[in-house]
Amino acid sequence: MKALVLAESLDGQRDLCAGARQIADEVVLAVVKGAPQTGIADKAYDVELPEGEAAENAVAGVQAVYDAEQPDVVLIEPTPRNKILGGMVAAKAGASVISDVASFDGDTVTNMYFGGLAEMKQKATGAKFYTVAATAFQPGEATGTDTVETIAYTAPAKALVLKGTKEVPREGADLTKCDVVIGAGRGFAEEADLQMARDLAAKVGGELGCSRPLAENVDWMPRNLYIGVSGLNLAPKAYFALGISGQMQHMVGVTNAETIIAVNKDQNAPIFKQADYGIVGDLYKVIPALIEKL
Amino acid sequence: MKIVVAVKVVADDQDIFVSGDRSLDYSKARQIISTYDTNAIEAAAQLAADNDGTVVAISASTTKADDTKVKKDILSRGIDELFMVADDSLETADSYATAQVLKGIVDANASDYDLILCGDGSADLYAGQVDVQLAAALDVPVINEVTGLKVEGDKVVVERTLEDEVEEIEVPLPAVISVSPNVATPRIPGMREILAAGKKPSSVEGLAGALETKVEVEDIKAPEMTPRKNEIFAEGDIDAFAAAVAEALK
Numbered sequence: 001m002k003a004l005v006l007a008e009s010l011d012g013q014r015d016l017c018a019g020a021r022q023i024a025d026e027v028v029l030a031v032v033k034g035a036p037q038t039g040i041a042d043k044a045y046d047v048e049l050p051e052g053e054a055a056e057n058a059v060a061g062v063q064a065v066y067d068a069e070q071p072d073v074v075l076i077e078p079t080p081r082n083k084i085l086g087g088m089v090a091a092k093a094g095a096s097v098i099s100d101v102a103s104f105d106g107d108t109v110t111n112m113y114f115g116g117l118a119e120m121k122q123k124a125t126g127a128k129f130y131t132v133a134a135t136a137f138q139p140g141e142a143t144g145t146d147t148v149e150t151i152a153y154t155a156p157a158k159a160l161v162l163k164g165t166k167e168v169p170r171e172g173a174d175l176t177k178c179d180v181v182i183g184a185g186r187g188f189a190e191e192a193d194l195q196m197a198r199d200l201a202a203k204v205g206g207e208l209g210c211s212r213p214l215a216e217n218v219d220w221m222p223r224n225l226y227i228g229v230s231g232l233n234l235a236p237k238a239y240f241a242l243g244i245s246g247q248m249q250h251m252v253g254v255t256n257a258e259t260i261i262a263v264n265k266d267q268n269a270p271i272f273k274q275a276d277y278g279i280v281g282d283l284y285k286v287i288p289a290l291i292e293k294l
Numbered sequence: 295m296k297i298v299v300a301v302k303v304v305a306d307d308q309d310i311f312v313s314g315d316r317s318l319d320y321s322k323a324r325q326i327i328s329t330y331d332t333n334a335i336e337a338a339a340q341l342a343a344d345n346d347g348t349v350v351a352i353s354a355s356t357t358k359a360d361d362t363k364v365k366k367d368i369l370s371r372g373i374d375e376l377f378m379v380a381d382d383s384l385e386t387a388d389s390y391a392t393a394q395v396l397k398g399i400v401d402a403n404a405s406d407y408d409l410i411l412c413g414d415g416s417a418d419l420y421a422g423q424v425d426v427q428l429a430a431a432l433d434v435p436v437i438n439e440v441t442g443l444k445v446e447g448d449k450v451v452v453e454r455t456l457e458d459e460v461e462e463i464e465v466p467l468p469a470v471i472s473v474s475p476n477v478a479t480p481r482i483p484g485m486r487e488i489l490a491a492g493k494k495p496s497s498v499e500g501l502a503g504a505l506e507t508k509v510e511v512e513d514i515k516a517p518e519m520t521p522r523k524n525e526i527f528a529e530g531d532i533d534a535f536a537a538a539v540a541e542a543l544k
Contacts, residue, residue: 056435115307118516255519277526
């Protein structure tokens with residue numbers, strides 16, 4: 001079994017090559033933007049991209065690697081550029097890319113359906129193309145040779161023209177990297193009351209996220225901070241659900257949290273079935289008391 | 295300028311419930327425009343308004359999408375005409391299969407298009423691949439993650455926002471472009487738009503032949519939730535609760 005890894009970032013190259021080793025005995029790496037790392041695959045391809053060209057214009061080079069190697073499976077780092085490059089090669093092979101594969105069981109792969117409300121088990125009937133993150137695999141070492149082959153650039157007939165780029169600083173906290181996350185829900189009556197949640201976050205070294213209604217039905221929190229279906233999927237050490245009822249749509253986003261702590265005034269709220277520690281009470285009393293006692 | 299926007303109609307995920315056997319229960323969920331496609335519709339409508347253009351919506355959805363309310367919703371957002379192919383095999387169709395159906399609609403009804411817009415991903419599969427597959431099928435260029443578009447002659451100049459950089463890219467037309475949710479804030483159609491939508495042309499057809507799929511779906515089930523300790527305290531037991539929380543944070 002031969003796997004072709006199409007990766008962009010340095011971590012993605014190494015992690016996907018290490019992962020590919022777990023399902024394939026031969027691993028080939030193709031990199032479009034920048035030089036491929038050596039020592040992590042049996043063979044690496046440096047798909048040339050002239051300075052100032054859009055990465056997507058190198059699709060012929062990626063196609064050449066695919067044609068030369070005839071891999072049994074293609075593992076794609078899920079970046080926007082790779083979605084196009086890998087997707088184009090898949091389309092030519094008469095295949096669909098299966099996106100964001102979370103686990104493998106032979107040819108059957110699992111990914112999320114409706115943002116995690118369900119898991120979908122599926123099988124590609126022809127060529128196998130998956131976008132996949134390193135977390136789908138067991139941790140492992142990437143091994144390989146120093147062999148690198150360069151594929152010369154061939155411009156497409158209808159090329160994109162990259163007119164300029166500028167760097168953007170990241171905005172707000174990256175909740176996916178936080179050890180402690182506080183989630184605020186509809187139990188908060190006023191936007192200003194969220195300060196309590198922020199105070200708790202400050203106390204426990206966490207960051208504030210929310211349930212979908214706080215980002216959409218009311219505009220109290222930015223949309224990129226809501227947790228759950230079609231929003232964030234988190235795996236913090238501790239998750240505080242404050243005034244959150246515990247609907248499935250929200251909980252799929254924190255099911256991988258190590259510990260879930262819930263504050264809700266309704267003892268029948270579903271959140272308590274999914275919490276490690278919960279307190280039935282008014283969050284306007286509980287949160288200040290908790291901040292004081294921690 | 296002729297703009298096409300691809301729209302998927304899906305069950306409203308806020309009203310999908312999980313049954314005892316972990317299958318999904320859609321019985322309470324109405325059919326809606328897949329959330330991110332509303333942003334693509336808005337971007338298409340604004341682009342058409344700025345460039346003296348027309349917008350047709352195309353959709354490959356299930357027979358449930360053949361619903362007056364959702365069709366009116368699509369047509370009340372600055373869309374001139376809707377072409378839908380409805381078949382229940384499209385519910386979990388892979389991106390290759392979906393794109394082939396969309397290509398069929400384009401070839402039959404909008405072959406003189408300049409630009410096809412797609413949303414970031416559908417609420418159900420969220421693959422972000424139909425744009426690429428459709429571009430491959432039509433043999434035109436494609437770009438994704440677009441947050442701004444400007445027509446310049448026979449080209450569109452897009453702002454493409456990636457995680458750590460913004461690219462300005464000139465895309466020759468015709469092309470397929472998939473837009474990020476923040477490309478445009480969807481309008482809230484008023485009564486006048488909704489009434490007018492009822493008079494706009496729309497057609498719904500079945501599949502011409504069997505759907506050619508490349509992925510076989512074996513099973514769809516809600517995930518098993520992680521077992522939890524379920525230690526629940528009363529409000530008076532705040533001390534014990536705080537102690538448990540402090541221990542968990544160690």
